[in-house]
Amino acid sequence: MAAEPLVTLTIDGREVAVAAGTTLLAAADQAGVDIPRLCAYPGIQPMGGCRLCVVQVEGLRGYPAACTQPAAQGMVVHTESDELLRLRRSTMALLLTKHPTGCLLCLHNTDCLEHHGCAARRSGTVTGCRFCPNDGQCEFQGLVNRLGLTDMPYPVEHRGLPVDRRSPFVDNDANLCVLCGRCTRVCAEVRGAEAIGLLARGEDTLVLTAGDVPRTETSCQFCGSCVDACPTGALSERVNKWIGPAERSTPSTCAFCGLGCQIELDTVGDQVIRSRPAPDSALCVKGRFAVVETLLPENRAVAPMVRRDGRLVETDWETALARVAEGLAGCAQPAVFASRDLLDEELMAARSLALDVLHTPHLDSDARLLDGDFPATSATLADLRAAGRIVCVRCDLRFAHTPVFLAILAGLANGAELCCVEPFGTDLLPHATVVRRPLPGGEAAAVADLLDAPDTVVVWGSALMQSDAGAACLELFAASGAALLPLLDGANSRGVQEIGIEPADGGRGLDTWFEADSEVDGLVSLGHLPLGHRPPLRFWLAVATSLDDATAYADVVLPAAVFAETSGHLTDLFGETRQVTAAIAPPEDCRSIVDIAGELTVRLLDLPRTAGAPVPRRRSLRVRCRLMGETLLLSREISHFAYLGNALTRRVPGLAPLALEDVVRIHPDDAARLGLAEGDEVGIETETGAVAVTVALSQAIPDGTARLVLRPGEEGLHGPNPCPAVFVSEHEAARVAATTAAARA
Amino acid sequence: MYEIVERRQLVPDHHVLTIHAPHVANKVQPGQFVILRSDEEGERIPLSVADFDREAGTVTSVFLEAGAATMKLARLETGGTIPTYMGPLGKASEVEPCGTVVLMGGCYGIGALYPIARAHRAAGNRVISILEAHTQWLLYWTERHQAIADEVYVMTSDGTAGERGLSFDKLTALLDGGLAPGLVYAIGCTFLMSSAAKLAEERDLNLKVALNTVMVDGTGMCGGCRCSAGGEPKFACVDGPEFDGRAVDWEGLMARRRAYRPQELATMRRLDSSGKLASSKPAGKGPHHG
Structure with missing residues (x-):
């Protein structure tokens, strides 16, 4: 690409050379001249709306807006003068009529701030700066101060709008909105979502979703970009709403999937208050909104626990570790499980614990079960942006791997052709040139002839690898010569592969540890093992971050630190090593998994072990139900909302309406035929078991099929996938659930 | 119920x-x-x-x-x-003849001052009410105060109603103009009350404030409302809520108010x-x- 010709101009006496077509605002930034601005924002097109960036150009009439005026050879630009200041102040005063807080002009604001501190009080709607979540970090406050605005010549009205709290993560106090349009433009131009817009006209204009429906019913990705773009307190993140500005910020890597997105963890004292994308990065809802609540002590295992008289009771570390040594001494063949979300260092410790300390070959992780036998990644996000053709198979990118969605949109803008092979609807389909909608399981046949174009990148999600069609598709992908981009859900599935968390010689894989003929009789799980029951074991040590169904059946639980509390490395799905840095200390009694492994090594190294009494093994139970007489093709997948094998939805309630876990989605026509309505409880039975689930209706599901997203821990992936599933009447649902529970117990 | x-x-x-x-x-x-x-x-x-x-x-x-x-x-x-x-x-407030009473209220204090102002007027005192708000749209009960007070002044931070400034700015101006109140009240946020306390110290005013502490039972049992006035530990519920504003330990009060944040x-x-x-x-x- 030929370089743009340069033009030279002078801004406030500084000479600067910029590419032709550069705006005066960008040229000034380059020259180190800071022009006041409000509606201009990185990454979006200039709007020329707020008129705060007006400048004077010698020889030009009037006061052009620097954000829209292109630089020209020889221009002489002045950004500060009495007249410009007068214009900017009157513009700001007009904006203040839409931002009714008298505090901005209060003569005692500094003393009041010193007395109360930032965001001192919580309130319904914001009635002043000390009552505003944005206090002390507010761009608007900064502009008023910078322009030295002291008088309010216009009457001010509060619009009396209620705070909109319908979004799971964001509050919207429209009374503070100055209609700069940054949120709506970022949503459309940067995120490609177009979930919100400036609706109505004139005085009544508001930032709303189309039809003012809740954001969950729009294309909103819950990425938080609108909150980050808001220069006022109108949009605020609920979880840190009244905490005030961050004291420190720590760069790290998000551990909620394999993309290795770079994040900044904002902290106040010993609390992470916000996770936001690092400069020039983007995040999905997990990285942006799930971190803070995942770390909250109220959602955590915070003390060692041992089983006494059938119940888990809190104890101290020494007692718990002694109990571990005693328990494992009675196991002839313990197994070691390491979650695919652990850091490289933690995986190494797990491997060493199995092979060098416990001398057992039964070592495995959940990476293979959930992410499949993935090949090496041979595409980058940059390849997507420059691709000739992008082929997506089972890519649901709205709430997971969303930065890939952005890269695909960039690729389309650069002329790529998008081919989607999706049994179920996704947000990509409207952008696709070729749309194939096979039944679940039919992906391989549908994708076969799409792989031969030059510069093809194939992207696929874990739903494909969890399906029986996965292996056939992988063969096609490998044979095609296309660049490959498997979207791994595990934060460190690649590390699991490289470090070798896999059964050693004579060892069993995770999927057969608990079968009837298995010799595995003890278990050390680092991270949550997706089980919903007590397997036939003599002893189970769960090193866990929260208490849930998985830990409920363990003999000892040791509380572990999570990624924002420990430092180490992750190997992302591209094979890059990413630095993870502790931003805060773990809760008082929690320890890092590396430290825990060290403690275990001291106590377990060369520990003599002899098998105790045999463990009774149950036969799996079959559930029979009265049939409704209808069979749909059921596709099962494990939720993307998982961390260390835990369901994130348990810790972050706002994720539940996005995740739709334990909900079976079917087409409205099928539902009508079956006599089912949204929210009905229904039982579904397959060859291998039965579950009770809730019905949701979706046009995105083809007739005759059903999509079921399971929480990690549900035993939903055993047996063929997809498979025929029989729907049983709602009266049977409760009995199905009870029988399933009995079978587990 | x-x-x-x-x-x-x-x-x-x-x-x-x-x-x-x-x-x-x-x-x-x-x-x-x-x-x-x-x-x-x-x-x-x-x-x-x-x-x-x-x-x-x-x-x-x-x-x-x-x-x-x-x-x-x-x-x-x-x-x-x-x-x-x-x-x-x-x-209850001590209401005795004391000449002129100045009552400064902001926020919920505009309401809380109302019965006190009414009682002082009934006792024959000259009542001057100063009502403050950040801005014009946060003002309420101005007419109610006008109906019972001898003089009512409105103060807003941005000058969108009444005069620009806060209530203690007005009191300062009145004092400079020669006013000598027998009693001054300040009820509202701690910034208003503690600023009034500073002024009272400088100008030797008899200042009453009503403390808004955390409270559970309100009868002196729980100790949640403990504060310090004149170096003595006090319970806002049974010893107050009104205290001599100059005697209150404001820093201690603020720290206790933040305790359960x-x-x-x-x-x-x-x-x-x-x-x-x-x-x-x-x-x-x-x-x-x-």
Whole structure:
């Protein structure tokens, strides 16, 4: 690409050379001249709306807006003068009529701030700066101060709008909105979502979703970009709403999937208050909104626990570790499980614990079960942006791997052709040139002839690898010569592969540890093992971050630190090593998994072990139900909302309406035929078991099929996938659930 | 259960709450307060009494939507009930002839000052009320104060109503003009009250403030409202709520008010995620959406 010709101009006496077509605002930034601005924002097109960036150009009439005026050879630009200041102040005063807080002009604001501190009080709607979540970090406050605005010549009205709290993560106090349009433009131009817009006209204009429906019913990705773009307190993140500005910020890597997105963890004292994308990065809802609540002590295992008289009771570390040594001494063949979300260092410790300390070959992780036998990644996000053709198979990118969605949109803008092979609807389909909608399981046949174009990148999600069609598709992908981009859900599935968390010689894989003929009789799980029951074991040590169904059946639980509390490395799905840095200390009694492994090594190294009494093994139970007489093709997948094998939805309630876990989605026509309505409880039975689930209706599901997203821990992936599933009447649902529970117990 | 005779938003975040409670209305005196709960699981909170009607058996407060308990309170509807309404609590204001009384109120204090101002007027004192708000749209009850006071001044931070500045700016100007009040009241946020205390120290004023501490039982048992006045530990509930403003340890008071902030924020988080706040709307004066 030929370089743009340069033009030279002078801004406030500084000479600067910029590419032709550069705006005066960008040229000034380059020259180190800071022009006041409000509606201009990185990454979006200039709007020329707020008129705060007006400048004077010698020889030009009037006061052009620097954000829209292109630089020209020889221009002489002045950004500060009495007249410009007068214009900017009157513009700001007009904006203040839409931002009714008298505090901005209060003569005692500094003393009041010193007395109360930032965001001192919580309130319904914001009635002043000390009552505003944005206090002390507010761009608007900064502009008023910078322009030295002291008088309010216009009457001010509060619009009396209620705070909109319908979004799971964001509050919207429209009374503070100055209609700069940054949120709506970022949503459309940067995120490609177009979930919100400036609706109505004139005085009544508001930032709303189309039809003012809740954001969950729009294309909103819950990425938080609108909150980050808001220069006022109108949009605020609920979880840190009244905490005030961050004291420190720590760069790290998000551990909620394999993309290795770079994040900044904002902290106040010993609390992470916000996770936001690092400069020039983007995040999905997990990285942006799930971190803070995942770390909250109220959602955590915070003390060692041992089983006494059938119940888990809190104890101290020494007692718990002694109990571990005693328990494992009675196991002839313990197994070691390491979650695919652990850091490289933690995986190494797990491997060493199995092979060098416990001398057992039964070592495995959940990476293979959930992410499949993935090949090496041979595409980058940059390849997507420059691709000739992008082929997506089972890519649901709205709430997971969303930065890939952005890269695909960039690729389309650069002329790529998008081919989607999706049994179920996704947000990509409207952008696709070729749309194939096979039944679940039919992906391989549908994708076969799409792989031969030059510069093809194939992207696929874990739903494909969890399906029986996965292996056939992988063969096609490998044979095609296309660049490959498997979207791994595990934060460190690649590390699991490289470090070798896999059964050693004579060892069993995770999927057969608990079968009837298995010799595995003890278990050390680092991270949550997706089980919903007590397997036939003599002893189970769960090193866990929260208490849930998985830990409920363990003999000892040791509380572990999570990624924002420990430092180490992750190997992302591209094979890059990413630095993870502790931003805060773990809760008082929690320890890092590396430290825990060290403690275990001291106590377990060369520990003599002899098998105790045999463990009774149950036969799996079959559930029979009265049939409704209808069979749909059921596709099962494990939720993307998982961390260390835990369901994130348990810790972050706002994720539940996005995740739709334990909900079976079917087409409205099928539902009508079956006599089912949204929210009905229904039982579904397959060859291998039965579950009770809730019905949701979706046009995105083809007739005759059903999509079921399971929480990690549900035993939903055993047996063929997809498979025929029989729907049983709602009266049977409760009995199905009870029988399933009995079978587990 | 006590009937909510009225729950209405006066101005954004400021609500008037009138409860049918003859046992309180019969005995309550200006300067006293009540303790109530919005629901069976609610926190006990103290509210200043802003008016009462012995005949109708009703007691009125003005409260600010400021935390979890008051956010729930602000969503109760007229005609509903609350499970707890205890009072009258605290010592009544001492109302004696003292010449001129200046009453400075901001926020909920504009309401809390009203019965005190009325009592001083009835006792034959000259009453000067200074009502402050950040801005014009947060002012309320100006007419009520005008009906009972000799002089009423309105102060706003941005000058959109009355004069520009806060109440103690006006008091300073009045003092500079030769006013010599026998008694000064300041009720509202701690910034108003502590600033008034500084002024009282400089100009040797007899200043009363009503402290708004955390409180549980309101009868001197829990100690939650402990504060320090004149170097002595005091309980705001039984020794107050009114204290000599110059004697109050304001820094200690602020530290104690912040003590339960993490728990308060956690409760607000739970309330928010429960969806209880999402579905109900406080009565605003503008158009609704959603």
